[in-house]
Amino acid sequence: MMLTGKARLAGVLGWPVAHSLSPRLHGFWLHRHGIDGAYLPLPVRSEDFLEVVRALPKAGFRGANVTVPHKEAAFALCRDHGRLSDRARRVGSVNTLVFAEDGVIEGDTTDGFGFVANLRQEAPDDRWTRGRAVVLGAGGAARSVVAGLLELPGITELVLANRTLRRAEEVAADLADARIRVCALDGTAAFADHCALVVNTTSVGLKGEQSLPMPLDALDPAALVTDIVYHPLVTPFLAAAQARGNPIVDGLGMLLHQARPGFQAWFGVDPEVDADLRAHVLAGAV
Numbered sequence: 001m002m003l004t005g006k007a008r009l010a011g012v013l014g015w016p017v018a019h020s021l022s023p024r025l026h027g028f029w030l031h032r033h034g035i036d037g038a039y040l041p042l043p044v045r046s047e048d049f050l051e052v053v054r055a056l057p058k059a060g061f062r063g064a065n066v067t068v069p070h071k072e073a074a075f076a077l078c079r080d081h082g083r084l085s086d087r088a089r090r091v092g093s094v095n096t097l098v099f100a101e102d103g104v105i106e107g108d109t110t111d112g113f114g115f116v117a118n119l120r121q122e123a124p125d126d127r128w129t130r131g132r133a134v135v136l137g138a139g140g141a142a143r144s145v146v147a148g149l150l151e152l153p154g155i156t157e158l159v160l161a162n163r164t165l166r167r168a169e170e171v172a173a174d175l176a177d178a179r180i181r182v183c184a185l186d187g188t189a190a191f192a193d194h195c196a197l198v199v200n201t202t203s204v205g206l207k208g209e210q211s212l213p214m215p216l217d218a219l220d221p222a223a224l225v226t227d228i229v230y231h232p233l234v235t236p237f238l239a240a241a242q243a244r245g246n247p248i249v250d251g252l253g254m255l256l257h258q259a260r261p262g263f264q265a266w267f268g269v270d271p272e273v274d275a276d277l278r279a280h281v282l283a284g285a286v
Contacts, residue, residue, distance in 0.1 A: 008037035014067035057099040062266040078107030112148025114258025128224040130154040131196035138162035192218040205236040
């Protein structure tokens with residue numbers, strides 16, 4: 001549709017940002033709902049980030065997504081001079097900015113929301129929400145995943161496994177939940193039984209090596225296995241789980257669902273994640 005002088009504006013801040021699928025994703029929703037608006041890639045160097053963010057509301061922007069390398073800077077900006085959502089404060093990161101009517105910059109993190117929403121859509125029986133969950137890796141994405149899972153009361157134990165044990169211990173200390181246990185990545189076999197969910201946030205197996213981030217021999221055949229990577233859609237870890245009969249969920253839906261809260265805040269519509277959207281976004285993932 002044609003843009004008018006009343007168009008709502010949003011975008012994604014990153015450096016580099018040309019690879020981002022967010023403009024394609026939000027553009028699909030804007031077209032579907034006939035919204036007078038635009039979502040733009042905004043390549044911004046780290047040294048210019050604060051200046052650009054403060055200028056965007058003056059240029060008519062409703063908000064923006066934040067990607068590498070700006071998430072920590074966005075968190076600090078909202079912590080010190082704006083407002084943080086409870087989940088952003090807990091995770092220590094911001095990926096969504098909303099420029100409020102009162103002039104305050106609000107920061108949120110939606111990765112954990114997107115992760116859980118994807119599983120709820122793709123595995124609606126909800127068995128994965130009851131029992132032990134194992135999360136492999138302790139980086140920024142894992143932190144968001146863990147925080148999202150801890151909002152589910154049915155998760156009785158969450159095992160956080162990482163090559164560097166200290167990193168997992170730091171995440172556990174920051175999130176401060178008695179259900180979290182930590183172990184080294186090579187110690188996950190001890191937690192494979194009575195497991196309802198396994199989440200891979202590592203890159204193990206993606207670069208051609210034959211090893212998997214967790215042995216699957218003792219895993220309950222009913223346990224749901226998911227990976228946050230979506231290129232390829234079926235990673236070696238998911239393929240191994242699928243071959244032994246475990247249900248699997250790919251990582252594309254996490255990307256799609258994490259975009260929903262921002263789109264709703266900026267453009268006034270809670271958009272749907274469906275097969276047409278998946279196909280459209282995948283067509284741009286080259």
